[in-house]
Amino acid sequence: MIRLRFGKTRHNYTHPRYPRYVSLDSLSHKPDFQGTLKVITYNIRLARETEKAIDLLTGHRDLNDADILCLQEMDHRGVDLIARSLKYNYVYYPAIHHPRSTKDFGNAILSKWPILSDRKIILPKAGAGKLQRIAVNATISVNGAKISVFSIHMKIYTRRRQRRVLINHILSAIEPSVKNCVVAGDFNTFSKSSRRTFLEPLKEAAFESATESIGWTYKYWYLLNKRAALDHIFIKGMSVINSGKVVNRKPSDHIPVWGEMQLAG
Helix, strand or coil: CCEECCCCCCCECCCCCCCEEEECCCCCCCCCCCCEEEEEEEECHHHCCHHHHHHHHHHCCCCCCCCEEEEEEECHHHHHHHHHHHCCEEEEEEEEECCCCCCEEEEEEEECCCEEEEEEEECCCCCCCCCCCEEEEEEEEECCEEEEEEEEECCCCCCHHHHHHHHHHHHHCCCCCCCCEEEEEECCCCCHHHHHHHHHHHHHCCCEECCCCCCCCEEEHHHCCEEECCEEEEEECEEEEEEEECCCCCCCCECCEEEEEEECC
8 A cells, every 4th residue: 555645735735746645456356357347426515425435335235336436525533434445546735734634635446356556647737726636637547548637626606717727728638649548526516517518629629428327416505505516527538328417415415326337449
């Protein structure tokens, strides 16, 4: 097991590589490949109810034994607990030391398959003094095929131009040689126009939505329980077989979203 942690600052973690936490030896053998790939994205609010999230991930048939988990709003303790409980490899980068929760806050990728490489992508900030957001990227070997996976957490209530900047920053980080790619996470798309702002550049880059028809993924009490589709999975180089969500809000204000894909031959 490898665990590295350097460069802690009070709020934003601005170093391009650290803090970094990885565990790459959770599996003693490669899993059997069944011909499809299941991906889950889940924002577990400030990692507060990690144990409840584990119960949901292991207890629901649509979530149990997924190949890849993309998690947001996590601290290292929560990531490590989920990975050890469910037997996943993982990479985790915190974006900030959260001023309200006084814990680290960032994104993780957990995988049943070997993680070959990883990196942190710092997203452009909306203004001076703002808390930063990041994407975590990992290259995963699935039955010999390389899959580039991004776990992202976009900023909230950004203007159209800024949303374009953010998604283009992600797309520019994808190497031209990448054939199979997953971009998943919390896009904070509170409106149809904000969804279009992200969807249009992704489609231009040959991505398709694996979760386009699942509807809302977040409900917020402070606006009369208005529902919004914030969490999405986009794929490139593979085809969608099925997708869905599990409406259980005990672990988080978001609900887990899943997609099952067929890898190209």
